[in-house]
Amino acid sequence: MPIEREELPVDILFVGAGPACLTSALHLKKQLAAMGRDDVEIAVIEKAQTVGSHILSGAVVDPRPLVELLGEDWRDCGLPVEAWVDQEEVRHLSATGALRIPVPPMLKNHGFPVISLSEMVTWLKDRCEEAEVMVFEGFPGHQFLHDAKGHIAGVQTMDKGLDASGNPGPGFEPGAEIRAKCTVLGEGVRGSLTRQLIDEQKLQGRNPQIYGTGGKELWKLPEGRFPAGKVLHTSGWPLSSTQYGGSWIYGLSADRVSIGFVTALDAQQPWTDPWENFQRWKQHPFIGKILEGGEILKAGAKCLPEGGYWSRPRPWGDGFLIIGDAGSNLNVSRLKGVHTSMKTGLLAAETLLEAIRKDDFSAESLCSYDERFNNSWLKQELWRVRNYRAEFQGRGFWSGAIRAGIKYVLGGIGKEFIPLKADHDEMLKIQHAEPRPEPLEYDGKKLIDKVTQVYHSGSVHSEHQPSHLKVADTDLCISRCKEEYGNPCQHFCPANVYEIVDDDKGQEKLQINHSNCVHCKTCDILDPYQVITWTVPSDAGGPKYLGL
Numbered sequence: 001m002p003i004e005r006e007e008l009p010v011d012i013l014f015v016g017a018g019p020a021c022l023t024s025a026l027h028l029k030k031q032l033a034a035m036g037r038d039d040v041e042i043a044v045i046e047k048a049q050t051v052g053s054h055i056l057s058g059a060v061v062d063p064r065p066l067v068e069l070l071g072e073d074w075r076d077c078g079l080p081v082e083a084w085v086d087q088e089e090v091r092h093l094s095a096t097g098a099l100r101i102p103v104p105p106m107l108k109n110h111g112f113p114v115i116s117l118s119e120m121v122t123w124l125k126d127r128c129e130e131a132e133v134m135v136f137e138g139f140p141g142h143q144f145l146h147d148a149k150g151h152i153a154g155v156q157t158m159d160k161g162l163d164a165s166g167n168p169g170p171g172f173e174p175g176a177e178i179r180a181k182c183t184v185l186g187e188g189v190r191g192s193l194t195r196q197l198i199d200e201q202k203l204q205g206r207n208p209q210i211y212g213t214g215g216k217e218l219w220k221l222p223e224g225r226f227p228a229g230k231v232l233h234t235s236g237w238p239l240s241s242t243q244y245g246g247s248w249i250y251g252l253s254a255d256r257v258s259i260g261f262v263t264a265l266d267a268q269q270p271w272t273d274p275w276e277n278f279q280r281w282k283q284h285p286f287i288g289k290i291l292e293g294g295e296i297l298k299a300g301a302k303c304l305p306e307g308g309y310w311s312r313p314r315p316w317g318d319g320f321l322i323i324g325d326a327g328s329n330l331n332v333s334r335l336k337g338v339h340t341s342m343k344t345g346l347l348a349a350e351t352l353l354e355a356i357r358k359d360d361f362s363a364e365s366l367c368s369y370d371e372r373f374n375n376s377w378l379k380q381e382l383w384r385v386r387n388y389r390a391e392f393q394g395r396g397f398w399s400g401a402i403r404a405g406i407k408y409v410l411g412g413i414g415k416e417f418i419p420l421k422a423d424h425d426e427m428l429k430i431q432h433a434e435p436r437p438e439p440l441e442y443d444g445k446k447l448i449d450k451v452t453q454v455y456h457s458g459s460v461h462s463e464h465q466p467s468h469l470k471v472a473d474t475d476l477c478i479s480r481c482k483e484e485y486g487n488p489c490q491h492f493c494p495a496n497v498y499e500i501v502d503d504d505k506g507q508e509k510l511q512i513n514h515s516n517c518v519h520c521k522t523c524d525i526l527d528p529y530q531v532i533t534w535t536v537p538s539d540a541g542g543p544k545y546l547g548l
Contacts, residue, residue, distance in 0.1 A: 005156070006176045010041040010134070012352055013154055013180035015141050015193060017046035018055055019117070019338050020324025021186035022124035023069055024345030024352075029131040031353050040356060042133045043178065044125075045157065047140035049540045051125040052118035054519055055188070056216055056302040056545050057338060058248055058258060059117045060085060060109045060231060064377070065342035080123055081113040082252040083228035091286065093237040098286035106333045106385075106408060109231055114250050114258075117338060118546045140536035141193050142175055144183070151362075152319035154179040155193065158538045166466045182361045184348055186324040186341070189303045190521040192535050194313075194326045203313040208422040209328055210311070210389060211303045212245060213522045215278035215453070215494060216260035218252075218548050221294040226251045233335070234287075235397065238280040240434075243267045244392045244400070247281055248335070249290065256297070257290075262335075264306065265423035265492070265526050266393055270485040271436040274522070275301065275494035279440055279447045291446060298548040299448065299456035301494035301520045306332045309386035310417060315344075315373075316351075316366040323348050329378070333385040333408060343378045384412035390420050427528045429484045450496040454516045458544030459495070461537050467514040468537040469497065469523065476529060477510040485528050492526050494518065518543045 012028065014021035025042050032040050048054040066074045075081075088109060091098045125135050140158040147153040154177065161172035185194045189211070198204055230251040239245050244264035249257050261278035281287060305311065305328050312329065315322040323329070323344040330337030351369040355361050373379050385408060392400030407414045442449040448456065461468075471477070478500065481487055489498035495516040503509040519542045524534040 003174045005174050008043070008176055008178045010043045010178060010180050011356070012040070012042045012182050012184065013178055014042070014044040014184045014186060015155060016185070016187040016191065016324075016326070017044050017051040017121060017125060017135060017137075018186055018188055018324055018341065019121060019124065020341040020345040021184060022121055022128055022345070023065065023342040024184060024186070024323065024349045025133045026124065026128050026131055027069055027346055028349035028352055029128070029133050031349065032356070033131070037356070043180075044128065044133060044135045045139040045141060045155070045178065046135065046137050047536050047540060048542060049138040050546065051135065051137055052122040052546050053544045054542050055118050055121055056300050056548060057117040058216075058250060058260060058335065059338055060112050060114050060250060060336070062112060062336055062339035065339050065346060068346055069342065078123070080119045081115055083114040085109045085112045085114060085229055085231050087227065087230040089230070089232045091232065091234045093234050093284055093286065095237055096285060098234070098284070104405060107233055107335070114229065114231070114252060116547055118548060122546070138540040139176075140538070140540055142536065144193065144197070145177055145179060147319070149318070152183050152197075152317070154183055158536055160538055160540075162465050162538050164464055164466060169464070182319055182321065182352060182355065182366070184321045184323060184352075185326050186345070188325045189305055190524055190534065191326050194322060197320065197322075198313045201317060203317070205307070205310055205312045205328065206417060207307055207310040207420040209305055209307040210264070210266055210420055210423050211525050212262040212264045212306050213274035213301060213303050213492070213494065213520060214260050214262040215275050215301045216258065216299065216548065217296050217456070218298040219257050219259060219291060219294045220297055221255050221257055221291070223255050225255065225294070226257050226290055228253050237284060238277055239263070239397070241398060242396045244389070244397060245277070262304065265522070266421070266426040268426050268428050269433050269436075270427055270430060270488040271433065271491045272488070273491040275450055275453065276440055279442065282446060296445070296448060296456060298545070299453045300543055300545050300548055301453065301518050303521045303525060304337065305330050306389050307420060308332060308388055309382040311420070316363060316369045318363045319361055321348050321351065321366060321369060329382065331381060331385060333388045333404065340378055340381070343376065347372045347376060347378070384408065386412065387415065387418040390418035393420060424526055424528050424530060427485065427488065427526070430486050450494055451516070454495050454518065457518050459516065459518050459542055461515040461517065461541035462539045463515050465538050467512055468535045469512055469514050469517065470533040470535060471510065471512065472531040472533070474510045476531060478508045481529065489523055489527060489532070492522050494520060494522065498523065
């Protein structure tokens with residue numbers, strides 16, 4: 001018997017309450033109000049139970065789009081700012097040394113605000129609601145709706161109250177059908193709807209997307225240890241000279257610091273473990289001295305899109321736009337994606353305003369987004385570093401850094417296009433891999449294991465719902481994958497979701513601890529056989545990153 005679903009018609013639907021969609025919704029609503037078009041209905045759906053709970057970033061923000069959205073007096077608008085950058089330092093780490101090097105031009109942040117992205121999007125959500133944008137929290141998008149022509153016409157949200165078999169349970173609530181003239185996808189990294197759309201409509205950019213997985217912790221330090229507004233970045237150890245990645249420490253208010261470490265997922269080794277790299281980095285004498293006597297308050301992990309300009313999917317089509325990290329707009333050379341996401345939101349709002357005026361949401365209308373992008377400072381910024389990560393892939397860190405740095409200083413000279421390989425295609429089989437380092441010993445205080453990270457992330461999922469992590473062939477895991485790669489999912493997942501355990505019959509099986517998941521998407525990205533698919537959980541569960 002067909003399930004009866006509530007229908008909610010709107011004009012514009014934004015999927016994902018991150019900086020891209022919230023900026024776009026707010027800017028669009030302001031422009032419509034100035035035109036006297038209060039009749040246009042705008043909605044934002046967010047998979048987390050609270051806006052900001054699933055979002056994670058450093059973050060030092062380039063304020064350029066804040067000026068465009070909020071005006072020259074944006075500093076007086078109440079936007080939550082932890083500190084203003086007034087000290088900058090870069091170090092290259094060896095096993096025991098910490099060589100201070102000049103701050104590269106792309107990492108200069110003097111005068112920029114240091115923020116908690118979860119707090120920033122919470123503030124933007126409040127501004128959207130004041131402008132009468134509807135924001136629906138705890139509404140994961142499940143699948144697209146289509147019109148009679150097969151064009152995107154909205155989203156059906158996830159059914160809630162399903163049992164472990166996927167059948168309606170006692171508290172079953174059918175998902176709603178939110179119909180829209182245009183659906184704007186700003187789901188962030190590797191969003192499930194965005195991935196589906198890119199595959200179905202063949203929107204992928206000239207290069208595949210590549211990623212890094214970052215771990216982040218919020219620490220309370222002894223008074224005066226690391227001043228608010230100080231920014232420290234490091235490269236090098238514990239990564240080898242062939243691997244890309246690095247760290248940050250940002251001084252916040254009240255003697256707190258944001259610390260984190262990003263490991264590029266094209267590291268090749270099947271035992272690559274981004275969370276272990278992060279914890280190992282904290283053992284370095286230079287870093288350990290900063291953290292000594294401190295306390296971990298919160299922790300989490302997230303992937304970031306590193307492919308850049310040539311990994312951008314086509315961001316428009318009949319009834320849809322793709323913005324923010326979902327559209328590969330992060331500038332990896334600057335370690336920044338908040339300002340670029342916000343700018344794509346502003347460009348999308350201008351595109352939607354024109355479409356509303358014409359009442360035309362076809363691909364022919366929405367493709368004007370490209371013209372706006374090409375005439376913007378964002379295009380100039382991303383074009384200058386269009387091959388940045390490609391310079392490192394296969395060359396090693398120092399060779400890549402020198403080549404990429406020279407091209408940046410000279411305004412982006414060089415080849416127009418350099419190809420990239422997808423992260424999972426770079427993974428070596430066991431017989432060709434380097435020896436795995438000795439595992440860390442975790443003390444539960446300074447060095448925390450993956451299960452403790454899950455605790456500090458606040459991640460919670462109902463164990464009575466279907467697993468949102470779909471493995472197409474679990475037999476592959478205990479046969480071919482074990483032999484060829486040594487089950488890399490046990491290493492690359494930062495939340496101990498995947499374990500090879502005894503099945504009580506003398507055989508091994510894959511155990512999926514889906515309730516541990518912190519929604520980083522590493523498994524969906526790096527599985528060498530591409531049989532793992534991350535989907536949204538039906539209970540809107542996950543981490544609670546507010547304040548992180």
